[in-house]
Amino acid sequence: MHNRLKNIYVSIDKCDVFADIGCDHGYIAKAMIVDKKCNTVIVSDISEKSLSKAKELLKDEIDKGRALAFVSDGFDNLPAVDSALIAGMGGKEIISILKRCEKLPEKLVLQPMKNCDLVRKTVVNIGYKIVSDKMFKDGIMFYNVISLVKGKDRLSEDEIIFGRTNLNSYNADFSEYLKSEIVKTGKYIENGASGTEKERLEKKLELMKKYVDDK
Numbered sequence: 001m002h003n004r005l006k007n008i009y010v011s012i013d014k015c016d017v018f019a020d021i022g023c024d025h026g027y028i029a030k031a032m033i034v035d036k037k038c039n040t041v042i043v044s045d046i047s048e049k050s051l052s053k054a055k056e057l058l059k060d061e062i063d064k065g066r067a068l069a070f071v072s073d074g075f076d077n078l079p080a081v082d083s084a085l086i087a088g089m090g091g092k093e094i095i096s097i098l099k100r101c102e103k104l105p106e107k108l109v110l111q112p113m114k115n116c117d118l119v120r121k122t123v124v125n126i127g128y129k130i131v132s133d134k135m136f137k138d139g140i141m142f143y144n145v146i147s148l149v150k151g152k153d154r155l156s157e158d159e160i161i162f163g164r165t166n167l168n169s170y171n172a173d174f175s176e177y178l179k180s181e182i183v184k185t186g187k188y189i190e191n192g193a194s195g196t197e198k199e200r201l202e203k204k205l206e207l208m209k210k211y212v213d214d215k
């Protein structure tokens with residue numbers, strides 16, 4: 001498994017019925033069942049072609065009835081699950097999937113490729129609390145993995161932008177991310193950002209410097 005998938009995998013708790021929404025290759029689903037981290041695994045993908053990879057990987061488990069495979073848009077037409085993963089999709093797609101779901105699982109692990117701030121705001125609004133929200137690096141890319149359980153929560157503006165766990169405990173990858181973002185943001189400003197965009201970037205820069213200095 002790639003480092004990105006390993007980081008996601010360790011964030012998923014043991015459960016009864018687990019669904020990997022947008023599973024594509026199905027590696028996480030396979031590990032969940034092989035490691036006995038769940039009793040039943042559901043692999044689903046909107047693309048039949050993508051799902052066929054997971055079906056091939058999980059052939060034995062499907063034959064034994066321990067894995068079920070569905071072509072599905074998000075949770076549409078899936079049986080109820082107690083835990084689900086949505087990884088490797090844009091934040092807006094993840095939000096649309098969650099908002100359409102009639103029976104949301106007790107636990108969720110999300111790994112949005114972008115718009116993490118919008119995802120954070122949405123999950124809290126639809127009744128989840130943050131268990132952990134941290135950044136990790138794989139190769140040259142930075143990713144966020146957000147673990148949630150149903151409950152009440154309230155996020156500060158900074159937590160919405162950066163992720164609570166990153167702010168509350170030292171994370172070398174997050175620190176590296178901040179340093180590189182400070183350089184990038186400084187360049188955008190120098191290269192002629194103006195008006196409200198300049199104000200927004202300056203505010204972000206100040207905030208990032210504050211967190212780098214705090215560590």
Ligand SMILES: C[S@@+](CC[C@H](N)C(=O)[O-])C[C@H]1O[C@@H](n2cnc3c(N)ncnc32)[C@H](O)[C@@H]1O
Nearest residue numbers: 021022023024045046047050072073074087088
């Ligand atoms: C980049 S892959 C990520 C695969 C895997 N989850 C991972 O993190 O490595 C995104 C997958 O999500 C699927 N997908 C996109 N939108 C979806 C939706 N609304 N419902 C289900 N699957 C979706 C795509 O077909 C694709 O297989």
